[in-house]
Amino acid sequence: EDQVTQSPEALRLQEGESSSLNCSYTVSGLRGLFWYRQDPGKGPEFLFTLYSAGEEKEKERLKATLTKKESFLHITAPKPEDSATYLCAVLVYGGSQGNLIFGKGTKLSVKP
Amino acid sequence: ETGVTQSPTHLIKTRGQQVTLRCSSQSGHNTVSWYQQALGQGPQFIFQYYREEENGRGNFPPRFSGLQFPNYSSELNVNALELDDSALYLCASGLVAGPRAGELFFGEGSRLTVL
Numbered sequence: 421e422d423q424v425t426q427s428p429e430a431l432r433l434q435e436g437e438s439s440s441l442n443c444s445y446t447v448s449g450l451r452g453l454f455w456y457r458q459d460p461g462k463g464p465e466f467l468f469t470l471y472s473a474g475e476e477k478e479k480e481r482l483k484a485t486l487t488k489k490e491s492f493l494h495i496t497a498p499k500p501e502d503s504a505t506y507l508c509a510v511l512v513y514g515g516s517q518g519n520l521i522f523g524k525g526t527k528l529s530v531k532p
Numbered sequence: 533e534t535g536v537t538q539s540p541t542h543l544i545k546t547r548g549q550q551v552t553l554r555c556s557s558q559s560g561h562n563t564v565s566w567y568q569q570a571l572g573q574g575p576q577f578i579f580q581y582y583r584e585e586e587n588g589r590g591n592f593p594p595r596f597s598g599l600q601f602p603n604y605s606s607e608l609n610v611n612a613l614e615l616d617d618s619a620l621y622l623c624a625s626g627l628v629a630g631p632r633a634g635e636l637f638f639g640e641g642s643r644l645t646v647l
Contacts, residue, residue: 451634452634454634456638461620461641461643462640462641463536463622463639463640463641464622464638466635466636466637469634469635507574507575509574515588516580516582516587516588517563517580517627517629517633518564518565518577518580519580519588520565520577520634520636521577522575522576523574524572524574
């Protein structure tokens with residue numbers, strides 16, 4: 421069974437304290453891995469797509485990396501406005517393009 | 533470029549009733565997917581529509597049904613509501629082919645409470 425596991429469930433950081441979020445996956449065939457940000461009561465906001473091991477993407481203070489078994493979302497010098505739940509999702513071969521399998525997310529809190 | 537819009541934003545129903553949720557896709561997108569997100573969980577795939585036909589379905593019973601219209605707007609219908617149907621319902625649009633296939637853009641969601 422295709423599965424996505426995110427850790428930690430919650431992470432509290434001080435402003436400027438860099439850290440990483442983990443997304444491990446077990447899938448039959450990875451077509452793509454996606455990171456989303458979700459604010460309370462809102463829909464997920466697309467951040468990155470990664471397709472192959474070794475690939476990296478960056479956006480402001482965020483950097484996503486991918487290996488054959490997991491992905492990391494690195495947050496450098498976070499600010500309070502980075503506080504949100506970060507969701508990881510995979511798209512697998514054999515499924516429809518709209519069928520993303522999500523993890524439960526990591527809730528990030530950044531204190532000033 | 534308009535984003536994905538959903539209505540209503542909040543609604544309350546009683547067990548056994550029926551509900552219809554609506555979604556307008558982002559312009560230029562040709563596929564729409566619906567997800568259910570329970571509190572503290574990641575979104576779960578309900579189904580996808582492409583060319584007005586269901587193009588994939590998750591582990592949800594037949595009382596969850598949908599429609600896609602020629603203008604790519606969409607509806608999610610849920611019959612015989614149960615308490616466990618209380619959740620945030622998310623609509624997402626995207627492209628079925630090309631380099632960005634699989635990238636989904638979500639609306640703000642419809643919060644359904646079943647009493």
